[in-house]
Amino acid sequence: MSGNLFIVAAPSGAGKTSLVNALVSTQPQVRLSVSHTTRPARAGEIDGQDYHFVDMATFGQMRDAGEFMESANVFDNFYGTSASAVQAQLLQGFDVILEIDWQGAQQVRNNFADSHSVFILPPSKATLEQRLRHRGQDDEATISRRMRDAEREISHYVEFDYLIVNDDFDTALHSLTAIVVAARHQQRHQVNQYQSLLAELLA
Template sequence: MATGNPLQRRGLLFVLSSPSGAGKTTISRMLLERDDGIQLSVSATTRPRREGEQDGRDYHFVTNDEFDRMVASGAFLEWAHVFGHRYGTLRTEVVRTIENGCDVLLDIDWQGTQQLKQVDPDIVRCFILPPSMEELERRLRARGTDSGDVIGQRMARAAAEISHWAEYDYVFINDDADHCLKLVHTVLKAERLKASRRIFLHDFVRSMIG
């Protein structure tokens, strides 16, 4: 018996937030590699492009004036200041993706998550915690990309970000990346099965009971 096309559903907005160094980027990359039903939302940013980054793949790199115009025109679902630069989620890209039945992975902080929740209440909010603040600092130092002052700023911001953990639907402690990925992926698959997102069920049930 046919159960309906799995693409006949509304794509969902799947948010992953964490303090820098908690493993959000790693978990996001692993999730995208494992599941072809979800796409990463590529944010616009005023941050300078780093070596190896590509415009349109890693970020849409824009000037401050361009970002101002995009804010004024309503181009963003959410945007926020992070370490002296601005980041925004492009409305047209997200809407097009979810209307095609594909999920959108959003790598945004608690500020952006709050804004997004006001725009679209039907989002899944996940927060990734480090095993400890000591381990978080160790990971940041192991990167070898930031000065001591920058690491201090990141640690201070991490404490502020972690204080918002209770505003999320799901919270994971990332003491093992593979295990954390498994839990995150389980949540994603379960959320896809919600009746409100499976459009075909209306016609399917009607065909059974009249």
């Protein structure tokens, strides 16, 4: 049985990464796609685990060769998802999560109609700004820019299948988990898994 492809997007600071990491840690069948990026690694990030950190020349070569199923320019850095790596995991039966922005989500939907997309919302603008400051990763100029861009990003929520408001973390995680588990029980997946049972029941 092939796995499901999930797109999870959100404005920076909405808690998307924390939710996705918690989901992956509790669902053995779920894998997180590791994107390629040209941005420098942040403190504590590990190459090949958090991102594949590459230079502009390498990224451009991969993009020109058609190796990415989606790529985007976000905050002056480029990000891309390896198509072959994702397909390999799906064929092994794993559900794969793409933690990408709305630009990348549009590209994936155009090429992968069966994908499931989830948009994570903050409970308020004030909470979003507070979370950005609490991370301690950005200077004031970057925080201001992220806040300005958040409204534009959030306006694309209408393109997604599901909306989750990350007010209470455990509640939001429960909702995200429910979406993933429900997708596994779609008829097209269950038919492949239980062909012999259905044949017996209908004999």
